[in-house]
Amino acid sequence: MTFGFVGTGNITEAIVAGILAGEGQGPDIVVSPRSAATAARLAALSPKVLVGEDNQHVVDAADMVFLAIRPDVAEAVVRALRFRPGQRVVSLVATVDHAALRSWIDVPVEVVRAIPLPFVATRSGVTAIFPPDPAVEALFSDLGTAVACETIEEYDLLATASALMGSYFGIMDHAVGWLTARGMPETSARAYLASLFSSLSTVAKRDASRPLEDLRHEYSTKGGLNEQIFTQFREGGGLDALTRGLDSVLDRIRTNAARAKE
Numbered sequence: 424m425t426f427g428f429v430g431t432g433n434i435t436e437a438i439v440a441g442i443l444a445g446e447g448q449g450p451d452i453v454v455s456p457r458s459a460a461t462a463a464r465l466a467a468l469s470p471k472v473l474v475g476e477d478n479q480h481v482v483d484a485a486d487m488v489f490l491a492i493r494p495d496v497a498e499a500v501v502r503a504l505r506f507r508p509g510q511r512v513v514s515l516v517a518t519v520d521h522a523a524l525r526s527w528i529d530v531p532v533e534v535v536r537a538i539p540l541p542f543v544a545t546r547s548g549v550t551a552i553f554p555p556d557p558a559v560e561a562l563f564s565d566l567g568t569a570v571a572c573e574t575i576e577e578y579d580l581l582a583t584a585s586a587l588m589g590s591y592f593g594i595m596d597h598a599v600g601w602l603t604a605r606g607m608p609e610t611s612a613r614a615y616l617a618s619l620f621s622s623l624s625t626v627a628k629r630d631a632s633r634p635l636e637d638l639r640h641e642y643s644t645k646g647g648l649n650e651q652i653f654t655q656f657r658e659g660g661g662l663d664a665l666t667r668g669l670d671s672v673l674d675r676i677r678t679n680a681a682r683a684k685e
């Protein structure tokens with residue numbers, strides 16, 4: 424099995440690093456040459472990674488082709504390539520839908536979309552996939568957890584949820600800043616909050632069948648300090664702002680998909 428990557432940027436580097444960190448044989452990998460420094464770094468990691476001569480060489484060599492270029496160049500890059508009928512094409516390109524990809528590729532191929540996140544590098548990523556596809560699910564299960572979506576609506580919702588990463592760090596940064604401004608050394612503040620948030624996520628994952636509202640109550644004494652912050656956050660419009668942010672990202676994803684169909 425050979426995986427080919429068209430676009431050798433951050434997410435390709437994370438996926439290839441994750442694959443190489445696995446045990447066993449693993450696939451052969453061909454990456455596109457344009458980002459020479461990243462491609463050379465990946466090729467130096469293993470004899471199983473080769474740098475292709477050009478994008479077409481990557482497609483020709485691959486059983487599974489990953490499209491990992493940015494959305495603004497995707498159409499030009501994909502239209503210029505010749506794919507084999509029946510080839511599996513995994514598009515990581517956010518906001519370009521199946522219909523657009525099929526029309527650009529213009530031969531019958533299996534198109535699967537996926538949203539790997541940087542944690543695939545340490546084999547702890549969670550990756551949404553649409554439509555379900557055993558080979559692509561097997562890969563991303565190896566790199567953490569694969570979530571196969573039954574509908575494009577579900578996939579777009581997870582794409583929206585994945586856009587919370589910046590806010591997560593933003594909230595942590597804000598709280599660290601607040602502590603630091605009041606005299607706490609920054610390294611201690613950050614270590615404390617990172618540990619706290621990590622433990623809370625562990626609880627949410629471990630007790631997956633318990634409503635989060637129950638967990639919120641369990642971790643907030645009635646009339647206590649946790650309840651006080653959440654009440655102020657809600658009453659100050661924090662939850663409404665979060666809803667507006669999620670709504671606007673989902674709108675953007677859907678609008679881009681609709682535009683790509685025109």
Ligand SMILES: NC(=O)c1ccc[n+]([C@@H]2O[C@H](COP(=O)([O-])OP(=O)(O)OC[C@H]3O[C@@H](n4cnc5c(N)ncnc54)[C@H](OP(=O)(O)O)[C@@H]3O)[C@@H](O)[C@H]2O)c1
Binds near residue numbers: 478515
């Ligand atoms: N990063 C993530 O966490 C993540 C997660 C899920 C999905 N994605 C999606 O994956 C795609 C890539 O994201 P990224 O973060 O890896 O972006 P990136 O780091 O900017 O990588 C994109 C790479 O494509 C290269 N490229 C541009 N034109 C090319 C061409 N004609 N042929 C071959 N390569 C070309 C770029 O080279 P130059 O720099 O020289 O232009 C760059 O190295 C995007 O569509 C993004 O939406 C990213």
